[in-house]
Amino acid sequence: MDESAAGKAYSMEVEFERQVTGARAGATRFPRYDHAVRGIANYWYPVMKSRDLRERRPKALKLFGQPIMFFRENGTVYAIGDRCPHRGVPISLGRQEFCGTFSCRYHGWTFDLKTGALVAALTDGPDSAIVGKARVPTYPVAERAGIIWLFYGEGTPPPVETHIPPEMLAPDAVIEARITTRPGDWRYAAENGFDESHGKYLHRDSLMMFFSHPPGYVRTEIGPDDWNWITRKTTQAVPFAEYPALGSWPKRRFWKIARSIVRVSIALPGVLRVHYGSWIHFEWYLPTEDGHHRYVQFVVKHTSGIGALLFRLRYWLLLRWVFHVQFNDQDASMVELMQTPPEQLFGPDHSLIAWRALCEDALQET
Ligand code: FES
Ligand SMILES: [Fe+2]
Numbered sequence: 001m002d003e004s005a006a007g008k009a010y011s012m013e014v015e016f017e018r019q020v021t022g023a024r025a026g027a028t029r030f031p032r033y034d035h036a037v038r039g040i041a042n043y044w045y046p047v048m049k050s051r052d053l054r055e056r057r058p059k060a061l062k063l064f065g066q067p068i069m070f071f072r073e074n075g076t077v078y079a080i081g082d083r084c085p086h087r088g089v090p091i092s093l094g095r096q097e098f099c100g101t102f103s104c105r106y107h108g109w110t111f112d113l114k115t116g117a118l119v120a121a122l123t124d125g126p127d128s129a130i131v132g133k134a135r136v137p138t139y140p141v142a143e144r145a146g147i148i149w150l151f152y153g154e155g156t157p158p159p160v161e162t163h164i165p166p167e168m169l170a171p172d173a174v175i176e177a178r179i180t181t182r183p184g185d186w187r188y189a190a191e192n193g194f195d196e197s198h199g200k201y202l203h204r205d206s207l208m209m210f211f212s213h214p215p216g217y218v219r220t221e222i223g224p225d226d227w228n229w230i231t232r233k234t235t236q237a238v239p240f241a242e243y244p245a246l247g248s249w250p251k252r253r254f255w256k257i258a259r260s261i262v263r264v265s266i267a268l269p270g271v272l273r274v275h276y277g278s279w280i281h282f283e284w285y286l287p288t289e290d291g292h293h294r295y296v297q298f299v300v301k302h303t304s305g306i307g308a309l310l311f312r313l314r315y316w317l318l319l320r321w322v323f324h325v326q327f328n329d330q331d332a333s334m335v336e337l338m339q340t341p342p343e344q345l346f347g348p349d350h351s352l353i354a355w356r357a358l359c360e361d362a363l364q365e366t
Contacts, residue, residue: 029356030356032364033360036187036359037185037290039269040270040359042155043268044162045063045149045151046149046298047063047179049148049179050148053077053148055074058092058094059092060082061082061288062288063287063294064286064287065287069090069102071102077141077148078138078141080111081137084109085135086109087106087107089104091105093105101113101120107122108123118133119131140157144160145173145175147177149164163269165227166227167273168282172303174302174308175300176298176319177297177298178297179296180294183336184332185335186285189295189331190270193266194232194264194272195348195351199214200215202334203330204250207321209256213239213253213258214250215237215239216250217238218234221233229266230266230267232264232265262274267358268359269362271283279311280299280300281323282300283328295328297324
């Protein structure tokens with residue numbers, strides 16, 4: 001990644017001091033980030049599994065505040081604005097009358113899937129005066145790693161691979177996904193992803209960590225890593241601590257034998273990577289409409305043959321339920337309930353500040 005951007009993002013000790021000590025209480029520290037309700041433009045985002053878009057079966061999604069219809073014809077995926085300019089009906093309720101087009105259900109306005117242009121108004125005859133005077137937006141789409149990716153932004157997009165973590169593009173990447181729409185602002189979700197301390201408290205008694213003993217607290221440094229990531233690197237992990245006049249925490253549990261320290265990274269435009277030893281978790285947060293986001297979760301393992309089969313089995317028999325569902329639903333419940341500002345940050349929140357600063361830098365450049 002751009003070294004200077006990452007450097008700016010994590011070495012803002014002065015701003016960190018100000019935020020954590022509340023010296024700027026009530027002030028907006030990251031104004032562009034605060035206003036980025038619709039997310040960060042000019043990035044490719046994963047939107048659905050390829051197999052979930054069947055041939056000639058339109059699918060409607062709200063993304064970045066915009067209604068979008070996805071359609072597959074002869075294997076090619078198209079994405080167009082899902083609002084008919086005539087009377088505002090969702091185009092995805094319509095049907096296909098001619099190859100390469102899609103017709104609105106209400107009065108038969110017919111749009112070119114590639115360009116979004118109105119090419120016929122079927123209830124006004126072939127010489128309809130409206131033809132050529134209306135269009136719907138179109139969105140660049142691509143398929144990689146069994147996923148449909150959409151470019152949200154202006155102009156010609158970069159190659160889709162630019163914004164896909166290399167681990168997902170490796171030829172031996174075995175990928176499984178869970179994609180849901182959740183309540184909560186996308187920024188709360190991203191901040192929760194990179195949040196340093198909740199893993200040691202909120203998730204302590206999750207099924208995923210039944211046999212694991214997360215440290216009571218850690219100290220971390222945040223810095224640039226491979227690809228576009230900034231990573232929290234643990235410099236000190238304290239398993240138990242004595243709180244004067246209160247006692248020891250966390251409680252000792254004899255069945256918790258495994259140490260649990262994971263490596264967590266985040267990158268623009270809101271993608272998280274968590275290394276769990278032999279496999280990796282990725283998650284994206286796509287704004288849908290205000291106060292909601294599309295939560296895209298992946299597990300990735302590099303293996304093949306019987307190893308691939310065993311990993312898929314492990315996912316569907318175990319990881320999906322204890323991790324993508326139960327563990328990450330604990331996050332979802334917090335993301336839904338969170339309400340800021342105001343907020344009062346503490347030491348471990350340097351993780352949030354690093355992420356916000358990364359976004360602020362990027363938004364300044366656009
Ligand atoms: S609302 Fe779409 S054709 Fe009339
Ligand atoms: Fe979490």
